[in-house]
Amino acid sequence: MPAVILAFSAGLWLVVLTPAAAQTADQGEAVFSAKCAACHTIGGGTLVGPDLDGVSTRRDTAWLTRWIAEPDLMLEEGDPIAVDMLAEFNDIPMPNLSLTDLEVASLVAYMDAQSGAAPGVDPDPVQPVAGPIQPNAATGKSLFEGSNRFDNGGPACLACHSIAGIGALGGGALGPDLTGAYGKFGEAGMASILATTPFETMSPIFDDHPLTDEEQVHLSLFLSQAAVSKRTAASVGQLALLGMAGAAFLLLGMQFLWRRRLREVRRPMVARSRARIERFKQAEDERRGSTPGTEGR
Structure with a gap:
């Protein structure tokens, strides 16, 4: 029992x-x-x-x-x-x-x-959509910069990220520079990131404004080309000129403020000096007026 x-x-x-x-x-x-x-x-x-x-x-x-x-x-x-x-x-x-x-x-x-579990069919990683979509790096660049808006209303990548080949200033600084991102994650990894935007700073923004399949393909191609590019000498020169112009503007502004400050400091000093001179003259005149016979002798 x-x-x-x-x-x-x-x-x-x-x-x-x-x-x-x-x-x-x-x-x-x-x-x-x-x-x-x-x-x-x-x-x-x-x-x-x-x-x-x-x-x-x-x-x-x-x-x-x-x-x-x-x-x-x-x-x-x-x-x-x-x-x-x-x-x-x-x-x-x-x-x-x-x-x-x-x-x-x-x-x-x-x-x-x-x-x-018994081995089965391996799940396929997220891949760029094949078929009629033809990747276009120029379209990806315009999406990255924001000159071509995302269909679901998400912000342009340039608002938070920088990358080679998009001008002297290079974009935002909230997120990392994406010049080497494609080389780091590879084709499958980049496709997965663009499809799901898994990072903590991206999820709150793109969960409600996901990228379309076409946008993912165009951006992926643009990022793959940026991974092998570098900032041009012209853009580096532009950055240097902008830096020099900013420094010159800062120096001129400091000089203007300093001169104005000096004038404000000098004005009361000059006024006090003139007042002392006037008082001295008045004292001399009073002294001479009180002894008229001295000048006659």
């Missing part, structure tokens, strides 16, 4: 546990698609971050759970695995996605399930 009870209990445990585990893995797949697929694949190759195929067998569950939950703190603490991965993947840190405990657990369960 005890054996029967034990078998019944074990069967009941499996019936209860298996659907829950499957549900958690399904939830993890949804979270992965929404928040992880921009930088990672599972069996599809490296994008911005590593391929996560078999990650559950390579990393301890506790380490993986904490890394998903708070990668920024682990990097700050100098975790050796985290530091090595940062160096391996172009010093691009994994952002803290502010996931709930349930989302973290579901992601771990999903990756466990994928690691133990």
Whole structure:
């Protein structure tokens, strides 16, 4: 009888546990698609971050759970695995996605399930759209600069980024210079970034104003050409001239303000000197007037 009870209990445990585990893995797949697929694949190759195929067998569950939950703190603490991965993947840190405990657990369960699953068809990384779209670097440049507006109303790339080949001033400074971005991320990585805009400063802007497939293709080609270009001597000369002009303007402004300040300082000094001279003359006149006989002698 005890054996029967034990078998019944074990069967009941499996019936209860298996659907829950499957549900958690399904939830993890949804979270992965929404928040992880921009930088990672599972069996599809490296994008911005590593391929996560078999990650559950390579990393301890506790380490993986904490890394998903708070990668920024682990990097700050100098975790050796985290530091090595940062160096391996172009010093691009994994952002803290502010996931709930349930989302973290579901992601771990999903990756466990994928690691133990039979090999299947590898998911394709995000690629520039093929077909009738013909990439055009000039169109990509105009989109980057803002002379050609994005269809969904997003801001021009130039507002936050600079890049070679777009004039002397080069663009904004909020985001990084994108001259070498294509060389760093590669074709698949750049396509993924343009399609999903995964970075923390980009997501709030482009989640509601995504780039169209055509815009992604044009921008990708423009960025690929910028990756092998350099700022021209003419643009460097223009920057130097602008710097010299700014310095000259600053010096002239300082001279004007200084001269005005000197006038303001000199004016009361001159007035006081003249007042002293006038008082001295009056005192002399009074002294001479009080002794008229002295001049007659």
